[in-house]
Amino acid sequence: MKIAIAGAGAMGGRFGYMLSKAGQDVILIDQWDVHIAAIREHGLQVNDGDVIETVQLPIYRPEELVANPVDIDLVILFTKSLQLEGMLQAIQPLIQAQTSVLCLLNGIGHETTIEKYVSKENIFLGCTMWTAGLEGPGKVKLPGGVNGYVVLQNLHSESKQTALRIAEVLSTAGLHARYSDHVLYEIYKKACANGATNAVCTLLEANLSTFGETTCAETIVRTTVGEYVAVAEAEGVDLDIDAMTDFVKTAFDPAGIGGHYPSTYQDLILMNRRTEVDCINGIIAVKGEAYGISTPYCAFVTELIHCKEEILGAI
């Protein structure tokens, strides 16, 4: 299967690497020139904690591919949310009638953007609990001992067979993908975890454990999760507030991912980049307003992160 990873950062690098090792015909698409140059010169370096392996994967800027188009069976979208629309505009000529597009971005509501560029029967929504980090241009770090998974579903009711086929291809590469009739549940569950911790850890400049050990963490998590539960319910997704709160709190375990600084922190504090907060918390405030549901914690934390982005001059 010809698979294009659109957004070949840490997570795109992991998926490209694993799919390529499993024999799929993988190309990477990215817009970060230094990263592209590093991969072209040295290959993609993958550090799994024990061994550093180098794989040769073709990588292109979108316009290079558009100038010399290839037939693509599956595009996996792995950009940051702020780059999603720009990437879709740039690669739209490559998306043909038979090209499936799987969205694995963090956050909620990306289908609204994707539907502007891709016909509904070709869109597949998913989320993943795999993690990865970028050690520098061309260098991906895969945290050891973590078994992630992917859950995905067709957006159009007639595309279920294709969704099953995509899950099979991913699973054959060890990515533990499964089809779900209710992928929105999984997307909301992950968004809960991100929404209750990412922005707060960024404001506090704390990792997950450090935040989790504070007296107020329980209240902040439960109140934020409550807003997700209420909005999810309005969208026909049934989340339980106790179960979700407990799920979020598993991230605080220092023996697990507690030492991890969430992606919002990495983006803003380490990389001085604008964050995905609008797609993680902001979207809940926007949807809440539309449904008449009060979502002040999501609204406030979105505003605070935007303040911090502006103060730090994030790009």
Place this chain on the structure above:
Amino acid sequence: MKIAIAGAGAMGGRFGYMLSKAGQDVILIDQWDVHIAAIREHGLQVNDGDVIETVQLPIYRPEELVANPVDIDLVILFTKSLQLEGMLQAIQPLIQAQTSVLCLLNGIGHETTIEKYVSKENIFLGCTMWTAGLEGPGKVKLPGGVNGYVVLQNLHSESKQTALRIAEVLSTAGLHARYSDHVLYEIYKKACANGATNAVCTLLEANLSTFGETTCAETIVRTTVGEYVAVAEAEGVDLDIDAMTDFVKTAFDPAGIGGHYPSTYQDLILMNRRTEVDCINGIIAVKGEAYGISTPYCAFVTELIHCKEEILGAI
């Protein structure tokens, strides 16, 4: 008039200095040993931006005064809110039937604490728009070009004459004090200004102007002020949300106090001290809950500041 300043930090130092220069018999009471030692050795050093002046003012730990009691006409409470109850316990033996006690602390609701130690007819509530800084033990900085004022009122209806007399004594010292029939309005107005900026500037590690220039500042200020307005209304205090929002925003002017880092920032980030957030924002959340009024911005920002206090190990 024998006046004791209980809590002789920056603001207590300013008031002690100005009252002493006006001929009042001033003593300072404090519990910070290094500060006490500095004032005993060198006097209180007052830097008004142009001239550094030194005044000799007696300063005591509470237990020293209790061991050798003096008759005090007026106690001005100027501790940090977290030290208020400890100070009242320590100086209670000095508060006699004729001793007036004027509270000028930041925040709302201190009378609940004071009433445990002082009879109601001797309690006077006020607030002040004077500012001051501490440059080190024994060294007070008075920002130039700032004309502050004091507003005060008797808590007990029969003590109005005493309130008028206290205002007169303060005004004679240049402190621009006036009696108000509705001091709670002034206290809420000041609490609005503190509540909409202090905690947020601390989380963002920004001064007032820097926060004020962000795109979201207007929304954060207006939403927070809205919570104060609603709680104040439940207490019979009529605040206008537009007027209060505009009042808060005057603090963002770089030509005014915009370069100032609020006291919460000074306490937590500069001095690694626990903050007064419970008396500024937390009290609004507590009162809101009692009145059935939603106050999520005050609640959330209180929780976030407590998280940060714990993470920084503030004392």
